[in-house]
Amino acid sequence: xxxxxxxxxxxxxxxxxxxxxxxxxxxxxxxxxxxxxxxxxxxxxxxxxxxxxxxxxxxxxxxxxxxxxxxxxxxxxxxxxxxxxxxxxxxxxxxxxxxxxxxxxxxxx
Amino acid sequence: xxxxxxxxxxxxxxxxxxxxxxxxxxxxxxxxxxxxxxxxxxxxxxxxxxxxxxxxxxxxxxxxxxxxxxxxxxxxxxxxxxxxxxxxxxxxxxxxxxxxxxxxxxxxxxxxx
Numbered sequence: 001x002x003x004x005x006x007x008x009x010x011x012x013x014x015x016x017x018x019x020x021x022x023x024x025x026x027x028x029x030x031x032x033x034x035x036x037x038x039x040x041x042x043x044x045x046x047x048x049x050x051x052x053x054x055x056x057x058x059x060x061x062x063x064x065x066x067x068x069x070x071x072x073x074x075x076x077x078x079x080x081x082x083x084x085x086x087x088x089x090x091x092x093x094x095x096x097x098x099x100x101x102x103x104x105x106x107x108x109x
Numbered sequence: 110x111x112x113x114x115x116x117x118x119x120x121x122x123x124x125x126x127x128x129x130x131x132x133x134x135x136x137x138x139x140x141x142x143x144x145x146x147x148x149x150x151x152x153x154x155x156x157x158x159x160x161x162x163x164x165x166x167x168x169x170x171x172x173x174x175x176x177x178x179x180x181x182x183x184x185x186x187x188x189x190x191x192x193x194x195x196x197x198x199x200x201x202x203x204x205x206x207x208x209x210x211x212x213x214x215x216x217x218x219x220x221x222x
Contacts, residue, residue, distance in 0.1 A: 034210055044152075044201070044213040086151065088211075095140040095205035101151040 002027050004089045004100035012106045013077050021072040021103050023087030030092040033063055033070040038084040077107045111136050115202050115214035122221050127190045130217045132202030137182035139206025146199040158185040192221045
């Protein structure tokens with residue numbers, strides 16, 4: 001069965017501090033991992049997908065198949081990063097996703 | 110990415126009534142999904158809307174309670190039937206296809222009195 005674990009419900013960091021939002025997954029096949037973000041009063045939007053290997057808004061995430069992790073990182077947090085972040089897992093060739101419970105990131109000015 | 114329009118954006122309904130939520134996309138998409146997001150919770154997939162055939166429901170969701178239609182590749186509806194206060198939630202439509210991952214509408218915030 002597919003499962004996504006985001007161990008932190010809430011993460012508070014000071015502005016300028018590094019951020020790491022943890023995501024671990026369980027999947028028997030070839031996984032596709034995503035990070036979605038939901039800013040206050042906005043729709044859920046795609047932030048990153050692992051196959052793109054790109055940096056969006058300073059965030060990066062590397063798929064580690066050995067540790068079954070896809071942690072989201074940013075070296076210097078900004079106040080505008082405060083939002084709800086969801087890690088999502090899909091399978092190769094499938095558009096269906098399993099979402100983690102989400103981590104609320106709060107950046108303290 | 111596709112532009113998704115979801116209506117209504119919010120509604121307050123009486124228990125025992127039904128509400129139909131519409132999801133319109135500005136281009137043809139392969140997949141359309143319906144989710145529920147209860148207050149303070151993550152997203153739970155209700156069903157996959159299949160064009161021209163019955164939707165595929167996830168465990169815990171049934172067609173009688175959440176009938177879904179998808180008459181073409183750009184439109185789908187979700188009906189929440191015989192509503193109770195436990196159905197108060199945000200209902201989300203998402204679309205995917207042609208190597209594009211899921212993108213979400215703004216959601217429908219539903220409150221049942």
